[in-house]
Amino acid sequence: MTLAYGVLSGGGVCARVDGVVVDLRGVDPLFDAPSLNALMAAGPEAWRQARERVDEGRELGEAGELGDTALGMPFEVADYVDFYSSLHHATNLGRMFRPDAEPLLPNWRHLPVGYHGRAGTVVPSGTAVQRPAGQHPGGMFGPTARLDIELEAGFVIGTPSVMGEPVPVERALDHVFGMVLVNDWSARDIQAWEYQPLGPFLGKSFATSVSRWVVPLDELRDRRVPGEPQDPAPLPYLAEDPWAYDVALEIELNGTVIARSNTRHLYWSIAQQIAHLTVNGASLRTGDLLATGTISGPEPEERGSLIELSWNGEEPIELPDGSTRTFLEDGDEVVLRGEPLGEVRGRISPALLAPNDRH
Amino acid sequence: MTLAYGVLSGGGVCARVDGVVVDLRGVDPLFDAPSLNALMAAGPEAWRQARERVDEGRELGEAGELGDTALGMPFEVADYVDFYSSLHHATNLGRMFRPDAEPLLPNWRHLPVGYHGRAGTVVPSGTAVQRPAGQHPGGMFGPTARLDIELEAGFVIGTPSVMGEPVPVERALDHVFGMVLVNDWSARDIQAWEYQPLGPFLGKSFATSVSRWVVPLDELRDRRVPGEPQDPAPLPYLAEDPWAYDVALEIELNGTVIARSNTRHLYWSIAQQIAHLTVNGASLRTGDLLATGTISGPEPEERGSLIELSWNGEEPIELPDGSTRTFLEDGDEVVLRGEPLGEVRGRISPALLAPNDRH
Numbered sequence: 001m002t003l004a005y006g007v008l009s010g011g012g013v014c015a016r017v018d019g020v021v022v023d024l025r026g027v028d029p030l031f032d033a034p035s036l037n038a039l040m041a042a043g044p045e046a047w048r049q050a051r052e053r054v055d056e057g058r059e060l061g062e063a064g065e066l067g068d069t070a071l072g073m074p075f076e077v078a079d080y081v082d083f084y085s086s087l088h089h090a091t092n093l094g095r096m097f098r099p100d101a102e103p104l105l106p107n108w109r110h111l112p113v114g115y116h117g118r119a120g121t122v123v124p125s126g127t128a129v130q131r132p133a134g135q136h137p138g139g140m141f142g143p144t145a146r147l148d149i150e151l152e153a154g155f156v157i158g159t160p161s162v163m164g165e166p167v168p169v170e171r172a173l174d175h176v177f178g179m180v181l182v183n184d185w186s187a188r189d190i191q192a193w194e195y196q197p198l199g200p201f202l203g204k205s206f207a208t209s210v211s212r213w214v215v216p217l218d219e220l221r222d223r224r225v226p227g228e229p230q231d232p233a234p235l236p237y238l239a240e241d242p243w244a245y246d247v248a249l250e251i252e253l254n255g256t257v258i259a260r261s262n263t264r265h266l267y268w269s270i271a272q273q274i275a276h277l278t279v280n281g282a283s284l285r286t287g288d289l290l291a292t293g294t295i296s297g298p299e300p301e302e303r304g305s306l307i308e309l310s311w312n313g314e315e316p317i318e319l320p321d322g323s324t325r326t327f328l329e330d331g332d333e334v335v336l337r338g339e340p341l342g343e344v345r346g347r348i349s350p351a352l353l354a355p356n357d358r359h
Numbered sequence: 360m361t362l363a364y365g366v367l368s369g370g371g372v373c374a375r376v377d378g379v380v381v382d383l384r385g386v387d388p389l390f391d392a393p394s395l396n397a398l399m400a401a402g403p404e405a406w407r408q409a410r411e412r413v414d415e416g417r418e419l420g421e422a423g424e425l426g427d428t429a430l431g432m433p434f435e436v437a438d439y440v441d442f443y444s445s446l447h448h449a450t451n452l453g454r455m456f457r458p459d460a461e462p463l464l465p466n467w468r469h470l471p472v473g474y475h476g477r478a479g480t481v482v483p484s485g486t487a488v489q490r491p492a493g494q495h496p497g498g499m500f501g502p503t504a505r506l507d508i509e510l511e512a513g514f515v516i517g518t519p520s521v522m523g524e525p526v527p528v529e530r531a532l533d534h535v536f537g538m539v540l541v542n543d544w545s546a547r548d549i550q551a552w553e554y555q556p557l558g559p560f561l562g563k564s565f566a567t568s569v570s571r572w573v574v575p576l577d578e579l580r581d582r583r584v585p586g587e588p589q590d591p592a593p594l595p596y597l598a599e600d601p602w603a604y605d606v607a608l609e610i611e612l613n614g615t616v617i618a619r620s621n622t623r624h625l626y627w628s629i630a631q632q633i634a635h636l637t638v639n640g641a642s643l644r645t646g647d648l649l650a651t652g653t654i655s656g657p658e659p660e661e662r663g664s665l666i667e668l669s670w671n672g673e674e675p676i677e678l679p680d681g682s683t684r685t686f687l688e689d690g691d692e693v694v695l696r697g698e699p700l701g702e703v704r705g706r707i708s709p710a711l712l713a714p715n716d717r718h
Contacts, residue, residue: 078478078479079478079479082557084557105556107494107498107552107553110498111552111553113553113556113557113560115557115559115560116474116475116476116477116560116564117475118438118475118641119437119438119478120437120641120642120643120644120647121641123522130640132640133525133638133639133640134638134639135469135470139469139470139591139594141594141595141596163482164711165711166492187639190639193469193470194470195556195557195558197464197472197554197558198441198443198472198473198474198554198558198559199554199556199557199558199559200474200557201472202636205475205641206639206641232498235494236500277561277564279492279493279561280491280492280493280549280561280562280564280565281489281491281492281565281566281711282477282480282561282565283479283480284479288479352523352525352640
């Protein structure tokens with residue numbers, strides 16, 4: 001069977017078993033909880049036992065028929081970290097913004113670059129995404145004119161680690177409960193003006209969407225494939241045989257698939273991300289969400305963001321209705337998909353300006 | 360009376376009233392809690408009522424005699440945001456790292472620059488700070504050789520805001536429960552290598568220390584003073600008469616005061632920081648910690664970090680025992696102080712390298 005866990009909109013854990021939703025309330029105290037965090041914190045042995053009790057649940061119907069409203073936010077986010085682990089994505093942005101220089105910055109092949117995002121605005125699939133307003137280059141103010149998506153996967157931490165004790169790369173996966181799909185919505189004009197020298201802030205913090213199902217990492221074991229060689233060889237604390245998950249992904253915009261990618265295009269593995277995140281002694285907490293960064297493949301049609309697909313707005317994307325897009329318009333709906341993760345969906349609603357902004 | 364709230368090490372709220380610690384357990388259900396978050400979430404009217412019931416508590420003794428171990432972490436951190444709101448600090452770093460250019464980046468006078476830090480490694484005063492290891496410029500590995508402090512204040516959010524609704528600058532303070540002292544420990548070599556293009560990450564995430572007492576914002580009302588003029592005039596969503604809090608601060612290193620500063624040197628106010636943080640629709644949650652960034656004054660002896668005080672290590676600081684410091688050594692103890700906030704203290708313990716790093 002293929003298993004995923006979710007949380008019913010009124011609380012209580014449910015499972016998706018081969019496409020059928022099963023209510024697990026009453027089966028085990030770990031399932032009678034407002035989020036997956038209790039189960040996630042219980043650790044790998046409890047996760048194995050939980051899996052064996054899934055058939056004791058009560059069938060609720062087909063997952064596709066129940067829809068998003070039957071489910072709530074699957075887990076409480078502790079810290080949210082977003083990495084930048086796709087070589088093709090980082091290279092594309094480098095070519096776009098630093099055309100006369102080496103596309104990759106000097107640190108990129110030495111460590112998984114990452115930053116902390118806003119945990120409080122991580123929302124479940126289906127939540128409307130309001131177009132953010134803010135400062136654009138030069139200090140002009142208005143709704144973003146460059147609203148973008150980022151096709152990402154995310155890993156959710158189950159077992160916490162101890163502050164001061166780095167997690168070795170070969171034990172990193174013991175801490176991971178499961179995988180989700182992530183849309184890291186981005187306002188490129190806001191981001192461009194604010195990000196020096198401390199990184200992205202309001203250009204990202206307005207919303208990050210995650211799928212409502214979390215797929216336990218054990219379910220993905222058969223999808224491990226060899227990864228591209230890493231050059232230079234990573235430092236010992238990051239060293240492992242290169243590998244990645246083979247999960248095919250697609251971006252659908254208003255019903256049309258505009259790009260296809262795959263998590264196998266990631267340069268840094270989740271184990272390396274965790275080893276890096278903790279090498280300075282920082283601890284992991286149950287509910288930490290570690291996203292991969294935009295997952296782009298080597299081909300033009302495998303780019304995981306609109307800024308790449310439209311090449312910084314210079315090459316509009318054509319849709320079947322005859323319209324074109326560089327960035328998102330109000331009313332647009334984006335769905336990211338990838339089996340067995342499911343989907344993460346969001347529709348753009350218009351900007352709401354504060355009273356002080358109506359000038 | 361001058362009031363601050365804390366949490367007893369076994370749970371339960373206490374107050375510090377004119378230097379005396381008062382046990383508030385049993386006085387009100389909001390005080391019978393593992394952290395201040397229940398009280399913080401209850402809002403301004405509940406805060407006023409709580410203040411009136413403080414004299415119903417049981418005296419435990421002088422705050423100075425009880426010491427750090429009597430108290431726990433005062434609040435659960437939701438998101439941790441660190442701003443960069445001192446003009447003198449930003450100017451000093453600009454002069455140091457971009458000597459041939461304008462010290463301030465183009466965005467600095469237009470918005471309060473900030474980024475998200477790691478909420479999971481915010482620790483209370485007195486917690487030992489382990490020297491972090493990590494990658495240094497060029498991809499070399501080892502314990503940081505440039506371990507620094509940052510003298511900051513922090514504001515703790517009480518009343519949450521609604522996602523999608525920017526908080527107007529004139530109502531921003533309604534959301535703030537109180538103020539703490541913050542030491543934003545920093546590893547400058549790790550930060551220098553990692554921070555392009557997504558900002559500080561492991562150079563900051565190993566530990567951030569906060570004082571164990573939270574001073575309600577109402578207690579600081581008499582300390583509001585006019586601020587320096589802001590040029591250019593901020594956009595309407597940030598517009599207010601410039602003001603700051605007058606709270607004198609000092610940095611003590613191994614028993615010697617090495618710098619004095621004041622929160623009045625901040626260019627951006629906490630109200631402006633909140634208006635900016637939420638202008639894109641991002642919400643505030645109870646427990647959000649908004650730190651100011653390093654607070655440096657205009658004079659050399661008013662610099663709030665060692666990298667400024669030693670001018671990037673070129674001008675060692677002389678201590679009374681005849682030793683000098685550019686950055687921190689193992690065993691050093693740093694205490695940040697400022698009335699009525701109290702202190703935030705931390706001693707450096709040696710790096711612990713992961714098994715994979717012992718090469």
